[in-house]
Amino acid sequence: MKTFKVIGANAVSQWLNNHGEKLLDSVADCYCQFAQGQTVCPDSYFLRYPDQPQNRIIALPASIESDTAPVSGIKWIASFPGNLQKGLDRASAVVLLNDRETGYPIACLEGSQISSFRTAASAVLGAKYLHTTPGKIEHLAVVGSGLIAHTIVTLLEQTGWTIDAMTVIDLDKQRAAEFCGKFTHITTTSSDDIADIARADMILFATSAITPYVKDKALVAHKPTIIHMSLRDIAADIILEGQNFADDVDHAIKANTSLQLAEQQAGNRAFMAGNIVDLIKNQVKPDFNKARIYSPFGMGILDVMLGYQIYLDTPNEALCEMDDFFPTPYTQA
Missing domain, CATH: 3.40.50.720 (NAD(P)-binding Rossmann-like Domain)
Known part of the structure; x- marks a missing residue:
């Protein structure tokens, strides 16, 4: 069983701001893997509020099925435009990663920056090929x-x-x-x-x-x-x-x-x-x-792929490890 890791905003920001070209290449490669059937990317799921139509929370589950980086996960991202009047960001998010072999969660990452940078990478790719x-x-x-x-x-x-x-x-x-x-x-x-x-x-x-x-x-x-x-x-x-x-x-x-x-x-x-x-x-x-x-809708495979890359690259001193996050398996108790 793997240690559960929590990777916060500073470590996520450092990776994203120092890997511009790698970010673009990774997003382009992820799109190509999707086209080749090497990912699982269900529809996004929307949690809406009848009395607050401007607010929503979206779940984007996904799995990368390639031999080199098999991983599953989900982005859970909230969009509350009224936050701007409170001095907060409109969007907040986490990315959860799951081990592809056991299904156990392996990491939780601050997700709003991953979401904004993968969105930006998609935008830059569109500009590159259409301008x-x-x-x-x-x-x-x-x-x-x-x-x-x-x-x-x-x-x-x-x-x-x-x-x-x-x-x-x-x-x-x-x-x-x-x-x-x-x-x-x-x-x-x-x-x-x-x-x-x-x-x-x-x-x-x-x-x-x-x-x-x-x-x-x-x-x-x-x-x-x-x-x-x-x-x-x-x-x-x-x-x-x-x-x-x-x-x-x-x-x-x-x-x-x-x-x-x-x-x-x-x-x-x-x-x-x-x-x-x-x-x-x-x-x-x-x-x-x-x-x-x-007009890219946004695909959870991008968040999972980038989250996993950050998970692999972040040194232990820049994250929080929890050795006792999971209970002892029933068969071993």
């Missing part, structure tokens, strides 16, 4: 000025992207201004007007919106790269006229995402060009005559 000038953004529009957006911009820069200018758009213009203050080396502007996305060659949506509000087709008539991380910002009409990709189509077309609304309107999924693996393997090419929209 007209990979590695260079002339004008980035960031819609939503929270942790996810910050992590994505940070990882873009960590992996060699240059950003000439950035407009940060948020209903709370003060939050947008504070976000700009974290990137003083970029020419930044804060705004509360969604029309400002029309000036950007790349648009990043990272909000807590639950229904589409971007409905004017003219805002994306310049055919930008759209990294649609919050999934519910864009009206179905815009989705149907774009070239659309997801991490996995079946996972992404549900839960009232913009993609599901587009399917309901169109009556089919012909508007989907493919999954991220189709881009990674060069099986589908970006169409620069359309807005290219990447």
Whole structure:
């Protein structure tokens, strides 16, 4: 029986902030393993509150079945937007890992950073394969000025992207201004007007919106790269006229995402060009005559894979070990 380990925020942060390229490679490899049937990735499960529709807790179970790193686990992540008014992060999470041979839990890791960085890695991969000038953004529009957006911009820069200018758009213009203050080396502007996305060659949506509000087709008539991380910002009409990709189509077309609304309107999924693996393997090419929209729903395999990598790499002095976490097996008592 393995010792149960607890890995906190500092150790998790240190790994994530020092392995940018390894992070991207690991996420791309995990997507490819999924496409090859080497993972188990059930649907996410949502705990919702009838009187608080903006709040939710999501369970993402997964298993990596490869010979090199077999492990199972689950991410349990809460999204409570009202936390921002309390000085707390919107999202909090843990990642639990289970030994693939015995099923015993082997570790609990602080999960919000793993979640934000794996989300960022997915976003950067989408940008890499869909943007007209990979590695260079002339004008980035960031819609939503929270942790996810910050992590994505940070990882873009960590992996060699240059950003000439950035407009940060948020209903709370003060939050947008504070976000700009974290990137003083970029020419930044804060705004509360969604029309400002029309000036950007790349648009990043990272909000807590639950229904589409971007409905004017003219805002994306310049055919930008759209990294649609919050999934519910864009009206179905815009989705149907774009070239659309997801991490996995079946996972992404549900839960009232913009993609599901587009399917309901169109009556089919012909508007989907493919999954991220189709881009990674060069099986589908970006169409620069359309807005290219990447809408990854989020897959638990990424959290489990990254959590396991951090578990393997974290030295004992940086974690807490519990030798007596499990009871003595009944047959040995």
